[in-house]
Each structure stands twice: as C-alpha cells, then as structure tokens.
Amino acid sequence: MIELLTIGDELLSGRTADTNASFIARALTEAGLSAGRFSSVGDGLEDIRRALTGLLPDTRFLIATGGLGPTDDDCTAQAAAATFGRKLAVSRAAIGTMERRYREFGRPMPDAAKKQAVLPEGCVPIENPVGTACGFLIKDAGRQFFFLPGVPEEVHAMTGFIIEHILRECGMRQIIKSRTLKVFGLWESRIQELLKDRLPDLPAVALGFYPSFPEVSLKITATGSDEQQIDNELLLFQTVIQEHVGDYIYSDNNETMEEVVGRMLAAQGASLAVAESCTGGLITHRLTNVPGSSAYVERSFVVYSNRAKQELLAVPEAALAEYGAVSEPVARLMAEGARKAAGTVYGLSVTGIAGPEGGSAEKPVGTFFIGVAAPGQTIVKKQFFPGTREKIKIMSSQMALNHLRLVMMGKGIE
C-alpha cells in the first residue's frame, strides 16, 4: 500500500489548502495504484519523524511533500536522516543538478540554497525539472520513502517519475496514457446510464468521471507494456464512448469550450460579435482568455439597459415593450443586431434573468434565451436553469458557446 504525507505548518493552520495529496492520489488512481492514507503534519522535526515511523502495517511506499526548502524551518531531510539512523551529507549529485538548474536560470546559486543538497547518506536524488530543490528516495527494510518539495508545480512535475518507479518495483505495467473527453449537457449519472454495459471489458483501461460545473470530464487511462496495444485500447474506449454520448462531447483533447469555439472560428476564418445581457461580459471574457482570440472576436456589446439594446443593436423599442427584454424575439434581434453592427460572420446573444431579483411567474429567475445569427439563418433557443446568480451566468455562457458550436458544425440546436 501507498501512504502520502504532506508536511507544513501552513497546512495545519489552514492558511494553505493541501492540493498535493489529491494531485498525487489522482495520478496513482489513474495508474491503477491506490493510496491507503493521507496524513499532514507540521514542520517540526519530531512531528515528521513520528509520522515517518508510524506507518500503516502494510505500507510499502510513502510519498512525502514539503520541508525541503533552504530555510531553517525546513527540516524534512533532517527528520528522514534521524528516522533511518543516517548521517546528513552534501550530495554531490544533488549539488551538480542544482548548479546546472541555476545556470539555466541565469542566476548564481546562493549559499543558502546549498542546504537543499544536504541529504541523508545513501539516498537517491530525484531530479526536479522545474525548481532547484532535489527530491530524494530512501530505501529501508523493504520500504521506499520518496521525498518531494512542497511547491505544487514541482510536485506535478515529479509525480510521474515516482509512479513509474512504483509500477516498476511492483512489476506492473509501466506505460500510462490517457485521454480526456469533455462533456457538456449531460450530468454524470446520465452518462453512466448511456455507457452501462457498453464499454469493452479491458482490465487495463480505467474511466474516471470528474464533474466540474457546468461540465464533466471523462478521463480514459490505459496502462500496459505495449504502447501500440495501449493506443488501440484507448481508441476503442473513446470510440465506444463517442458512439453513445455523441455531440455532447465537445472535445476529445481536454480543451475548454471557448478553446473549441475559437478553434472552429479560426478554422473557418470567421468573425464573431457577442451581445450579452445577463451574462454581463462573461462569454467574451471566456473567449478572450484564449491566446490569439483577437483574430475572431471582433467586438462585444454588454447591453445591460434597454437603451443600450436599442442604440447599439437596433432592437426596436416596440419589441422591448411588446415582448420584454427577456424574450425569443429580442434574443433574435440582439444576435442579428450584433452581427450587423459589427459586420461579422456570426452574432451570438444571451438575454435572461440571473436573479436574485427580476423573476416572475412566467419568467422565473434562471430563464434565458440564446440567439445564434449565422449567414442565412438565426436560431433562438429558450433555456431554464435555476440556481445562484453566479451559476446562472456560468451555465448560460456555456450554453451560448455550445449552441454556437453546434450551429458551426451544421447541427440544429435540439
């Protein structure tokens, strides 16, 4: 079994949330391994030592993070040396690696940093591809103890090495590949229903569901020793999932919705103007998070007032009076007005009620209309998603981008 130990006073005080444990745990799970316990202790030498000796009876591997920095209160190496009755000594290998890192960064190595190369004798340094502090591995009485720095980016970069090492030590399949499908429009339970009894029976392939509002990521992970076979198994799994989940999968490459929409616009050489009411700028914020989006985002209008809808999008006052600002005709006029005013290929509009005020029996909070104006047609769709103001904004921005995606794919909005 594998145990995780995260070290740091900032964890125990609640100042920092522990993201390292869940990151490593997820990586272990995807490799077919599993963690049996997480623990967190403070920076004190005695606390760390006690944690290192108080392992679960069947723990064979321990992965620890934190306490490897250059300051005096970083004493994980000291605690590890004390635990295993070893001396501390400057590791030539670690010093060499650190000197090389500093050269790459173009900075001289400060004297204080040298403390980070003082490691328990007989340990194996673990290279840190993104920082200067090495990790190290101690083998003792059939158990293996990995020590990493606590900086999340460094943990992310070093976890792969550890997992490969553990797999090799356990004589397990050593190649791990994964693929992430992004699904929007179906919740996890519905996806599970659609896939029930459909997935091929491949013991070396695992499917993980990671819901993150408003969407779900499906991560397919395959392990094995034959790369060609792994690729085939991944592809088979993906194909079956795509067959049953269909266009609800908007990316098979872990992209965001705005990256997918942006990529499609760029591929078509098309431009876009957005008219946002209840989303308040969120759609355009998301689109412009993508580098290079200035190639297709021409402009957007956040038309919070009726006057703005009239002046900027030429929505007639009469339409606003007759149907209300949150209505099918106004969404249509907004999308077409944005497209025309900006001279773009596509116009996208959202008008709705994000709450908490402004709802009515006929149009409760969470009602919104999405309009997509494309060459030759405008499609408007009414939607309802009750929730907090924040969630309604997120969901309506996501639905709007997804509707534009479907229209660009030549699919009607269902």
Add this chain to the structure above:
Amino acid sequence: MIELLTIGDELLSGRTADTNASFIARALTEAGLSAGRFSSVGDGLEDIRRALTGLLPDTRFLIATGGLGPTDDDCTAQAAAATFGRKLAVSRAAIGTMERRYREFGRPMPDAAKKQAVLPEGCVPIENPVGTACGFLIKDAGRQFFFLPGVPEEVHAMTGFIIEHILRECGMRQIIKSRTLKVFGLWESRIQELLKDRLPDLPAVALGFYPSFPEVSLKITATGSDEQQIDNELLLFQTVIQEHVGDYIYSDNNETMEEVVGRMLAAQGASLAVAESCTGGLITHRLTNVPGSSAYVERSFVVYSNRAKQELLAVPEAALAEYGAVSEPVARLMAEGARKAAGTVYGLSVTGIAGPEGGSAEKPVGTFFIGVAAPGQTIVKKQFFPGTREKIKIMSSQMALNHLRLVMMGKGIE
C-alpha cells in the same frame, strides 16, 4: 492537541480535493487553537476504526468528517461504535431533529434516511443547521471525538459549535469575533513591513494574512469572554492597520472590489459604461456578478478590434495610427467615448497587451493603460504587470476597478 480525520474513498482516489480539513484548521487557528495532524482514510470500516484508535499520544480532541450518509458504504457511525465497544441504536433526539428538518424542507423523510439516526449509544447528537444528517460527539476516557457529515456546507455550518465546545472544555475564552480587511496594491511582505512593531500588544488578538491573487485579506480575530472588550480590541487593531496601510485597504468588511465599486456607484446614484480591450469583458463580468448591478452598469463595449474602437467609441483612426491602440491618448479617448456614447456619469477604459503575442520592446506584454472619465476630468494611468494572459487580465481588471474607486473617493490616482 486536536486531530482531524477526513473520511472518504473519493479523497483517497483524488477525485475530490479535501477542503474540510483546511476549513476546520483555519477556524481552529483563528480561535487560538491548533491542529496537530490531519489524516484521511477511505470509507472502509476497518480503516476508520484503525484511524480512531491510532491517535497521537497527546491528542485530546478528534474531529472527523464524512461517512454519515444514508447508503451502505457510509459506516463511520458503525466504526465509532466498534472502536468504543458501544452498541448502535436509534437516537430519539436525532430522529426528532431529522423529522423537523424534513418538515421544514416540505418533504417526507425517506426510510433510507433513518439509518442516519442510528448512532453509538451514549453519544451526544450535534445539530446540522443546513442538512438532515446529525453529527455526534463521543466522550471516552478523557478524549472527545466529534463526527460530522462530509458535505462542505454542513461542515462549515457545524464547525462553530465544535470550536465553542472545545474552548469551553479547555476553559478558554469563548467569544470569537473577526473582521476582514481587503488590501489591493501591496503584497503581503510590504504590508508586514508597514505594520512591523506598530500593532498593539494584545495577546487575545491574532492577525492572519491570506493572499489570493491579486489581493491580500487581513483577518483580525479577537477572542475573550467580554464582548465589549473584544469589540474594542478589534477596533483598535483595525484603526492601527488603517493608519499604516491607508487607502490600499478597499474594504473593512470582506467585500470584493466589484462590490465596493458597485456600492459607491449606487450611493452616488451614478451610472457607468466600460470600454474593455485587453480585459475582454472581465471588468463588466465582475461588476455584473453583484446583484442589483443593473442599477449602475449601463452598458459596456468590448472593443477588441480597432474598427470597434472607432465605430463605438469614436476613437479617431488618426489617433490609433499615431499612438497605437495601446497608448495613453487612446485609453483617454476610449474612456471619454464610452462615457459619451452611453451618457453615463463615469467611463472606464482599459487597453493593453495581455499576450502571449503582441508585445514589443517599447510596450512589452503586460503593458496597459487605464482611463477613468469622470465629470470634468479624465485620468489615465500607465501600468505594467508581467505574467500569464490570465493573470494580466485579472490584474488589469482589478487595477481598473481600483482606479475608479479612488477617483470616486476624490483621490487622484497616484
């Protein structure tokens, strides 16, 4: 000492990050208490039992979360009963509380839910103000074990009770009050310098720094038995901090920047139009996250193209050609153009280079100009903040809102 135990297979698999431990730890720290160890184990009865018996030698209180739900794999109550050699029995108090909660929710209590009232004999139920599952407290051999459900909202609602209980048991001060000052424009290290040797020596008052890009929250927490004294001490601390940190404190009430700016606009009965280039809608998205923002956000323009700047904001083509879109004159023309086009009291503009492309030696990525057009004056400020596209957008939106705040306060932009 206090230990935390979080229970759930979803934690060990990395599917869910553990936010309960850090929430409880922070609440303990603010109350002057401290946690000595966190552990996480899976849902298995034996794992939980082993964790409950494997306490640290000096642990007096254990707070556990998770495994109290209605399904078969929720077996924390069973594990607790086994640990302490107690029988499980339906708790009349717990059943009564649950029935009352379901009545309040207007739903009949499902049979499956009754399992949640089956608790170890002799325990004390802990009321859950936001859900149906009770928590419970077991006292055994001088130690006290608290068990809470794992749903974060429920943990948040029940932690206060536990902390008060622990403080009472330890004969400690029992009233806890806190106040959060939000600081923007100074990093934590600079704030600490400004406050060094300035803060009154009050042992019952603690100051916590919680940086969250792009700002820092200062949480002052005072504990004691005399409410009047606590209020006085809090106020004294706050006054000293305000004296030295000054206008960098934008809220003394834990508000967001957009809430503060919105509150000021509403108080003045003033309206706002925003012209966004590199922020791409983020400023308006943030402003419209605040309920009631339609009272002062009239409209916004996301003018990603030069043509949009000309057509919507009347920025002359010659100005764009002469100075470039990212320039002091264009930021000024954008702010004034937005104010004029929308007929609002204030116009706010940002134009800059969010990268990763588009930088030059003269105007590197991270250069931006902020314009605030107010009645009778327009103030433009050049800023530079290097970083990722995402961070540049966040920082420039925050600086823009902050500059508007300072202008509305009648302060020049320094």
